[in-house]
């Protein structure tokens with residue numbers, strides 16, 4: 001097999017509602033689709049940074065530049081055609097986990113399609129329907145939050161996650177418990193609190209939450225350990241679990257009892273699986289988070305979430321939850337709170353030529 005062509009397509013799809021977290025807001029979803037062709041077969045990946053730098057340093061523009069100037073030339077120079085060979089290239093190059101994830105996941109899809117097998121099989125998972133959780137951003141007032149949860153809970157989502165920040169935590173949680181009883185519930189602060197808030201965060205113990213996700217800034221593993229010692233609720237790391245070394249350190253320091261694994265944040269499926277394995281060995285349950293990505297990235301997250309250490313509902317929701325349209329066929333749908341991966345090879349969803357044509361903002365083709 002020979003690496004024949006790589007195509008980058010920047011797509012931008014309007015969100016149905018703005019997504020607001022503690023440190024920023026977006027109203028459109030940008031993604032860079034990476035199509036890798038070898039031996040007459042195509043595999044597709046997705047690099048899916050947020051439009052602002054409020055989740056990570058990577059943006060659509062920086063990812064495009066890094067893929068164009070560094071990663072794609074390096075892939076051609078190394079004549080990469082397999083997951084193993086592209087990971088050797090990416091380990092040497094370093095940098096930009098989102099760009100890396102876009103290219104690396106395309107090779108996983110390519111390799112599985114060439115073998116005629118589904119991606120979860122390459123990863124070591126089993127095709128089981130996956131529980132899906134509803135995520136709701138920070139809304140303008142509690143009635144809007146309650147209305148959003150009510151609207152989507154009708155689809156059967158298996159838990160609710162709300163974004164919190166100082167001033168938007170115990171109030172909304174009390175209202176949710178009052179209105180929806182003991183539904184599985186968790187919160188995500190995207191690092192909005194500080195160690196000085198630990199006494200306040202202890203109040204969250206009274207809400208019976210499944211976990212508190214990334215309460216403190218990403219690098220404050222010591223603060224998370226102090227918090228975890230002070231609260232009964234499990235602390236979960238997201239931004240702070242940026243690579244295998246950080247996860248090992250967090251486990252050693254007792255900074256968390258749960259880890260959120262995002263393919264984008266950790267730079268691809270091989271790294272994501274390695275973090276899963278480290279956590280499994282330490283008895284730390286994990287779950288699969290999202291940016292959220294468009295359908296290509298979401299599908300890959302579903303395959304990853306079939307591994308045995310994934311113990312909580314995934315953040316992958318139906319395509320219609322956030323986006324005006326999606327770039328795959330069929331669309332991802334939640335049925336009775338669960339998502340089933342369709343039969344097929346690779347990521348088991350096909351890129352939608354129609355949708356990609358409609359939402360393309362830039363495209364560039366690379367050949368050897």
Ligand code: MG
Nearest residue numbers: 188213214238
């Ligand atoms: Mg998070």
